[in-house]
Amino acid sequence: MIDLKLIRDDAAAFDAALARRGIATLSADILAKDSRRRSVLTELQTLQARRNEASKEIGQLKRQGGDAEALMAEVADIKDRLAALEAEEKALGEELDSILAGIPNLPAADVPDGKDETQNVEVRRWGNPRNFAFQPKEHFDIGEGLGMMDFEAAAKLSGARFVVLRKHLARLERALAAFMLDIHTLEFGYTETQVPYMVRDHVLYGTGQLPKFGEDLFRTTNDYWLIPTAEVPLTNLAADSILDERELPLRFTAYSPCFRSEAGAAGKDTRGMIRQHQFTKVELVSIAHPERSDAEHERMTQAAQTVLERLELPYRTVVLCTGDMGFGARKTFDIEVWLPGQNTYREISSCSNCGDFQARRMKARFRPEGEKSTRFVHTLNGSGLAVGRTMVAILENYQNEDGSVTVPKALQPYLGGMEVIARDA
Template sequence: MFDIKWIRDNPDQFDTGLARRGQEAQAERLIALDTERRDILTRAQDVQAERNKLSKEIGLAKREGRDASDIMEKVSQSKNLQAELEEQAKTKEAELENALMSLPNLPYDDVPDGKDEDDNVEVRKWGEVPSFDFEAKEHFDIGETLGLMDFETAAKLSGSRFVLLSGALARMERALASYMLDLHTMQHGFIEVNPPALVKDAALYGTGQLPKFSEDLFRTEDGFWMIPTAEVPLTNIVAGEILSEDYLPRRYTAMTWCFRSEAGSAGKDTRGMIRQHQFSKVEMVCVTKPEESDAELERMTGCAEAVLQGLKLPYRVITLCAGDMGFSARRTYDIEVWLPGQDRYREISSCSTTGDFQARRMKARYRAEGEKKPQFVHTLNGSGLAVGRCLVAVLENYQQADGSVIVPEVLRPYMGGLEVIEPNK
């Protein structure tokens, strides 16, 4: 969310940033709402000041034995008017807050201009794209040939966009998550967390999924929301807090199930595990001081890359253009892994800095040493990695002509020493 004072002081810069996100100018409307709110509050204060004077006159009249009923009636009317004005101010404040809550974060100045993924900019590549002496298959064909990936039974249980993994593939998904968590906690300094998968409205407002993206979420009948990513509970750990400077940076990681309705994705990736209603993901969240957040984004992206490098999976890193970034982001790096079956790169991680955008929504602050006034922290989030998509990448990059799949070396300790997954006879 934005500071309305900053918008009043920088209306052109604000509207320029929104325009880069494909949004219409909003500064004039927001400033007008804020002006109305402040004018109403000023009138309420004037009414109270006048009532204070009248109250003194009542005391004087009574001491002098005069009739004070007329003055007392004016005081009563003044109270009613003040209450009415304060209610109007609350209404305007709520209107202003709702308007601010619905606007995306502003991109950093050096984020590339553009409307969609076609305008994203490649930063670097890693690894050699594999070449096969047979026609590469997609992951769902590989998994079904192995007899360990079952979409039909999952559809019987839950409908479309679900999968049932068994045997070595179920174990490999667990192995991937364990490998990622061990890497992030033992080598990258993250604190492992096992957070709730059901959250209240406030948590989703804090990270920016509400109010704008409610249709993308699943909600229980008693008002909880199923998390679309562990970013939500991990970031909200610091909601409403004033942290000490030496507490920062905080780095959290978690493996959770994630739930998304995939609203608006009809016809996209209808086969396979790329786009599902339920999937597992290892998430990274960092809370930092403002001057450290840019470096933290580079560090976090490197942590995600280290997972793919350990698995020896080729990938590329791209900078998202202003029009393709997520709602809360100021800068985003996407990591795309090579999928031979699709003959293209596909997103497997997205690492973003939000600046103080989420912190303002969550009221998350820290107090610098020697300072009285607290400042807003900066928050960052990134996939480290999407476990299901990582399984997809392993199957496609390590497939063999006979339908078997080689187990990457770093996963073998988690797989009981298994080196090759053979078709299930």
């Protein structure tokens, strides 16, 4: 949620920031409605004061035996006017809230300008893509060849964009999640958390998925929403709270299923596990001090990168341009893993600093030490990593010509010492 005071104080800067996202000027309409609402509030206060004063005068006149009819008529008129003004103020407030709720976060000053993903800027690269002595396959051909990745069975159960994993690939997914959680909890100090997978409207509003992106979500018949990512419940753990400054940063991680309708994704990644309605992910969330959120952002990104480095998977990290950033982010790093089957880098993690954008929606604050007033926290989230996509990367980067897959050394203890995943004889 954008701070209305920010727009009042510097409308030109607000419009310029939105223009970087390709959004037309909004401040004039917002300020006109805000000005009218403030005028209404002033008139309400004036009329309420006059009503109270007139009521006292009526009482005095009646005690003195005087005629209070004119004053009583005035109070009745004021009552009618107050009712009309209160209705107008409520409507203006709701309209302003609706407008502000639909405005994306303002990009940080150091975010590059650009229209789409082609204008993202690479900031680092790690590892060298493997030179294959054979034509590398894509993950779905490898998984189906192993007899452990079944899209047909999933389609019978649920339709397109689902998968059934069996045997060693099912175990590999579980092992990857444990591997990631151990790195994030033991080395980076995140608190492992189990969260609900169904939430109410206000929770998704707090992190910015509602009201604008409801079509991207799945909703139950009794008004629960299936979470699109554990970011949603994890971040909302700080909602409606006033934290002590010494508690910051709070760092949470959770392994959970994620559910997405993939609205607008028709024709994209129709085969395989890249884009599914249901997938698992290890999520990272930080609730940080505003003055330290940039450093926390770098730290979170490093935690996600560490997983890929331990698995010896080549990757690159890019900072998203203004035209490719998510709704709630003020700055985002995307980590893209090398997929030899596709001969390209594909996103495996997005790490975003949302500033106080979500905190304002959630009313998540902290009290600086020695002060009575409160400030909004900064919230950050990132994938640490998407488990299915990490499996995809392992299958493609560690594939062998005979169709088997070598298990990365760091992962072998999580698979009982297994060194190679091969089709059962």
